[in-house]
Structure formats: C-alpha cells, structure tokens
Amino acid sequence: MKIYRTADYQEMSRTAAMILAAQIRLKPDCVLGLATGSTPVGAYEELIRQYRAGYLDFSQVRAANLDEYRGLTRDNDQSYYYFMQQNLFKHVNIRPENTFIPDGSRQDSDEECARYEAVLSQLGGVDLQILGLGHNGHIGFNEPADTFAKVTHCVDLTRSTIEANRRFFEKEEDVPRQAYSMGIGTIMRAKKILLLVSGSEKAAILREVVAGPVTPRVPASILQFHPDVTLIADEAALSRLNA
Numbered sequence: 001m002k003i004y005r006t007a008d009y010q011e012m013s014r015t016a017a018m019i020l021a022a023q024i025r026l027k028p029d030c031v032l033g034l035a036t037g038s039t040p041v042g043a044y045e046e047l048i049r050q051y052r053a054g055y056l057d058f059s060q061v062r063a064a065n066l067d068e069y070r071g072l073t074r075d076n077d078q079s080y081y082y083f084m085q086q087n088l089f090k091h092v093n094i095r096p097e098n099t100f101i102p103d104g105s106r107q108d109s110d111e112e113c114a115r116y117e118a119v120l121s122q123l124g125g126v127d128l129q130i131l132g133l134g135h136n137g138h139i140g141f142n143e144p145a146d147t148f149a150k151v152t153h154c155v156d157l158t159r160s161t162i163e164a165n166r167r168f169f170e171k172e173e174d175v176p177r178q179a180y181s182m183g184i185g186t187i188m189r190a191k192k193i194l195l196l197v198s199g200s201e202k203a204a205i206l207r208e209v210v211a212g213p214v215t216p217r218v219p220a221s222i223l224q225f226h227p228d229v230t231l232i233a234d235e236a237a238l239s240r241l242n243a
C-alpha cells in the first residue's frame, strides 16, 4: 500500500483529483468506480474545476458507483444517485448512459444485485476505484461481518452506520436500514484503488485497516492484499499510525 500523507482535507482532495485526472487522460474511456459520503466531495469539486478550465474531458468516461440505499428512489435527495448528480455528474460532460449505480427502487434484491454485477462485468471491470472509509471500517456498504461478501449484495446497515448517516436525514427513522453494495470481491477486482481518509475521528480505524490483521470484522483491512492501493490521508487521520 502506498501512503500519501497530506496536511489537510484540501490537499488530500487535490492529490486524489490529480490521480483521477491522470487516469482520465491516460485512458479517456476508463471505468471509474465512484464513492459517495463527504470524503470524496472535495476531489469531485477539483475535477469539476479542471473540467471547467478545459483540462478534462469526461465524454468517454464510464462511472460505476459502489452502493445505493435500498428503498430510495432516484429523485430522493438522500439517494446516492441524487448525490452523484449534484456533486459531479451534472457539472461535467459525462454521458448519463455511461453512469451506473444500483437501483434502490428495485425491491427484488437478488435480481437487482445480479443485474448490477452483470453491468460491472460488461464494463470490463473498474480501472480506478475511489473508496471512503466508514467509522467501523466499512467500504462501500460492506459492514463488519463473519465473511467477506464476494459480489454485489443487499446489506443490513449496522447501528453505527445508521447513526453516522443520521446527520443527512431529518429523523433517524428516515435513514434506510438496507443498501445494495458492491461486494468486497467486486471491489478487489478493481485494477487500482484509491482510499481517501480524513479527520481524527477515523485515526483509530485507519490504523486497524493499515496495520491490523486482515479480517472481515474490519472490511477495509482486505485492501492490504490488493496489489495496487494508494492511501491518501491527512495528518489527522494518520495520527495513530506512527505511534
């Protein structure tokens, strides 16, 4: 795992955007695996800035998202579909038909997960996958479990994730209890992975992810076995790693 230490969130975001931009320039029709959450927002803003300045062209880029809440329709302002439109897609020239995300409005989870996994295969795999890190070590919505999920699946969200995501919803009851998520196996098939982590509240879990045992109890720890992972984290998030 390569580790880039940055001073703060802004530098983490700029560094991530540089790597994403380089990927798009090297392979204009690349498949980007995209994440939601507050962590990648700064990198997306930087990509939008570069697009507006005429440095980046998304016309051939394909984008596949990690996950989506089960039960939310696309027009729900808390859906990840909506998040991606607001935070990236509507600001750049990516083609809507080249953007993919599990469909939270589909109730038949087996069917929807199989459909999404087939979409990813048809795309030929993800070239560069962006990941944020959940407080309990989750990636996508792969929550701590007894085993690593191989493919896209329906997840029961843990109490800690429901509480962490509560801030985006009016009431706790509004936070969906389930999600569709790429599996750990799906994520591990990406050619390159960029893990972004910011803030002291992630320092303890980041230490487990990078230096602890590889275990499905800390889902992101599996990244220790991926051949091409770059961690970009700020000082605060890395503060427990030197101890």
Ligand code: GLP
Pocket (backbone or CB within 6 Å): 035, 036, 037, 038, 039, 040, 066, 067, 131, 132, 133, 134, 135, 139, 140, 141, 161, 165
């Ligand atoms: C959600 C998403 C994850 C994300 C995590 C961390 O649970 N499913 O993909 O990495 O939140 O979010 P944040 O970046 O806001 O800390």
